[in-house]
Amino acid sequence: MNAELDEIDRRILAELEADGRLSGRALAERVTISRANAYARFERLMADGVITGFTARVDPVKVGLTTSAYVAMTVRQNNWRDLQAQLRAIPEVRHMALMGGEFDVMLLVRAADNDALRRVVLEQLQNIPGVLSTKTFLIFEDVDNPASRHLG
DSSP: OOOOOOHHHHHHHHHHHHOTTOOHHHHHHHHTSOHHHHHHHHHHHHHTTSSOOOOOOOOTGGGTOOEEEEEEEEEOTTOHHHHHHHHHTOTTEEEEEEOSSSOSEEEEEEESSHHHHHIIIIIIGGGSTTEEEEEEEEESOOOOOGGGGSOO
16 A cells, blocks of 8 residues: 655655654754654654665775676576575675566675675575576666655
8 A cells, every 4th residue: 555645745755865864853844844743744654664764875885895786687486585585695685676577686786896796696696596597787886866866
């Protein structure tokens, strides 16, 4: 079920996506509503599962993950849950998506270097039962699109 969002809800979400550390008071000021209204809407958005949590965005290169790649996989499609659990156990796998189209699964893999990336792909991913093939797309530069964070 999708939550009913009005323009104020969307502005609250956009502000929180831009700065998840906003206080209730600052959020209310930016959206130009009362603090009580901002708090009530925030609580509703959390309870409805629209806001699913908060996290810090970390520069992978600055923490030693200098090589990144998208890894597309073709898999036997009979057990996505088991495959998901096995992929979650690989720390270098930072994101996974079940896809429609040419590939079945797309992974974002961040590793210390090319050798570490090679080990993940050739020794870990390709040894998972049900993985039929992989195709690796090296990322030369990550570019964040701040506009994509604004809803509506």
